[in-house]
Amino acid sequence: MTKEMFTLKSSDGFLFVVDEAVVHQSVTLSPMVQDCAGREYPINNVTGKILNLVVEYCKNHVVVDGGDSSSSSSSGDALKKWDDEFITQMDLSTVYDLIMAANYLIIKGLFDLACQRVADEIAACKDHEEIRATLGIVSDYTAEEEAEVLKENEWAFD
Amino acid sequence: MALNFSQRNFSPHLSEEPMKIANGYLVEGVSDRKDDVFSHPWCSSLAKGDSAASSVDILDVLPSDPFGMDINNTFTAITGWLQDLEVDYGRDESGIGDGNHHHQLFAGLSFIWNNAMRFHEFPESSNVWGSLNGFGDGSCHGSFVSPGSVDQVLDVRNGGEVAESSGCCTNDGGENANVVHPGFGFSLYHLGVKDLLSVSMVCKSLHTTVCDDSLLWKHIHISQPLNEKITDEALLQLTDRAQGTMQCLRLVDCSRITEDCLKQVLERNRQVVKLGVPGCIRITIDGVLSILRDLKSAGKLQVKHLEIGGLFGVTKDHYEELFGLLNIETNVERSIQKPRFYHRGYSCLSCDDNKGIDIEMCPKCENSRLVYDCPAEYCKGKEECRACSLCIQRCFQCGRCINDSEYEETFCLEFLCADCSRPSPELPL
Numbered sequence: 001m002t003k004e005m006f007t008l009k010s011s012d013g014f015l016f017v018v019d020e021a022v023v024h025q026s027v028t029l030s031p032m033v034q035d036c037a038g039r040e041y042p043i044n045n046v047t048g049k050i051l052n053l054v055v056e057y058c059k060n061h062v063v064v065d066g067g068d069s070s071s072s073s074s075s076g077d078a079l080k081k082w083d084d085e086f087i088t089q090m091d092l093s094t095v096y097d098l099i100m101a102a103n104y105l106i107i108k109g110l111f112d113l114a115c116q117r118v119a120d121e122i123a124a125c126k127d128h129e130e131i132r133a134t135l136g137i138v139s140d141y142t143a144e145e146e147a148e149v150l151k152e153n154e155w156a157f158d
Numbered sequence: 159m160a161l162n163f164s165q166r167n168f169s170p171h172l173s174e175e176p177m178k179i180a181n182g183y184l185v186e187g188v189s190d191r192k193d194d195v196f197s198h199p200w201c202s203s204l205a206k207g208d209s210a211a212s213s214v215d216i217l218d219v220l221p222s223d224p225f226g227m228d229i230n231n232t233f234t235a236i237t238g239w240l241q242d243l244e245v246d247y248g249r250d251e252s253g254i255g256d257g258n259h260h261h262q263l264f265a266g267l268s269f270i271w272n273n274a275m276r277f278h279e280f281p282e283s284s285n286v287w288g289s290l291n292g293f294g295d296g297s298c299h300g301s302f303v304s305p306g307s308v309d310q311v312l313d314v315r316n317g318g319e320v321a322e323s324s325g326c327c328t329n330d331g332g333e334n335a336n337v338v339h340p341g342f343g344f345s346l347y348h349l350g351v352k353d354l355l356s357v358s359m360v361c362k363s364l365h366t367t368v369c370d371d372s373l374l375w376k377h378i379h380i381s382q383p384l385n386e387k388i389t390d391e392a393l394l395q396l397t398d399r400a401q402g403t404m405q406c407l408r409l410v411d412c413s414r415i416t417e418d419c420l421k422q423v424l425e426r427n428r429q430v431v432k433l434g435v436p437g438c439i440r441i442t443i444d445g446v447l448s449i450l451r452d453l454k455s456a457g458k459l460q461v462k463h464l465e466i467g468g469l470f471g472v473t474k475d476h477y478e479e480l481f482g483l484l485n486i487e488t489n490v491e492r493s494i495q496k497p498r499f500y501h502r503g504y505s506c507l508s509c510d511d512n513k514g515i516d517i518e519m520c521p522k523c524e525n526s527r528l529v530y531d532c533p534a535e536y537c538k539g540k541e542e543c544r545a546c547s548l549c550i551q552r553c554f555q556c557g558r559c560i561n562d563s564e565y566e567e568t569f570c571l572e573f574l575c576a577d578c579s580r581p582s583p584e585l586p587l
Contacts, residue, residue, distance in 0.1 A: 093339070096342055097341065122345070123353050128357070156388075
């Protein structure tokens, strides 16, 4: 059976040819299966670099037709391992863009994966100063304001 | 947690329209309403908001784009779009959604809007869209973006890509120093309470976000390491941030929390559906029943799921009264419920568990306690191996029964089965 292919066009003009199974992973794009076969579908909010990552994620998460989802805890583990490597290799600014793309395209697994990466990054920081350094944020508190905020939360951090 | 997205139906004609990149990032699909979106003066949108905003002539108070970010067009577009969506999807003031994605979109957008407005210190701006907060079922997401990053994110019209930075912020060195990527805002919903508090101390805008976004506090789960530190005052402060919309509260081994505090929390948050107080030693079963009775008699009891495993002295009468108060059917099919396994003394069930009450009548001793299933292959499905931890001793690590098999008793007087007590093999160098 020949698969139908669809062409996605990023905001900066890159084209990605993908099959139906990939398109179906995006709730936003699923309806285009009926309407856009053979035509380019522009995704105006996502650059080529990020769309490439999205497509790579979706290709790896295609559920094999006729596959038994309960049979393969080992392939579930392998997929999880792939996900971990996939998301860890990126810098945070790419992860933020990926979050926005997954949000727009409505790909829940990718959205959760990317958000969790950021959350893990924050959780790994030992205090708010390390969070500032990790996220590149400059504190705009005065000394008094900072003391006040620290006092407000001192019960949690003694 | 779910996405912040719109459930608009896909219209094929959208692909043929000219790209509205300037507003396309957030207003995709409304270009057919461009006249409404772009022609609304910004001040008229305020006039339609809450009455608190309508008495001030906003035009006199507004700064005229001090940072040269073409803010008026951006705000006009976003304001108009929010209004249009509000008309399309309506409002659910109850605050308890059914997971409807429309509400999630609103929640997210209101979050953006409140923080954008706050960044520019517009007077009374926080009241205008405040009524949009509190949507959804707690799995909503929002993001936040300062006006600077709105333009940054949206500004592909000039052919520029969003500037990359090593972190989530860019710093233009101006008054609004921290321009935070909207993607970062979504991640806040994946943080635990302690991390949220840390983030709130990072900078002013994040402090405002953490304190004012009620969606972040819809599900509150306090366990290690905050459980031993959280006081009544701190719990009240945290739960107040939900602004009455909290739906799930789980306090695990919170030894300082009193019944009075729990009562105040539930009176201020009457939409709580799931409540858990396992191991909270200052809370008694009588206290819990008293609180639930008072709420029920006031017609305000929404709790459907209760976790009280570890509370001492629960009698059959208490148990039956709880069933009555929570309107739980006593003949629920066990086969549809998830098994509970013993692990390090804690019940291995999450906030997603659908059992009405976590404790049940132990088949062996008929006391109302936590009843565990057995994960061992040879016991699966066997009713004889379902009992409380006093009736059937279990491995502290994996939860299997160790009645007749080899086991080791640890220093803490817990039991380990033969498999779990075996030392792990050394890794080759």
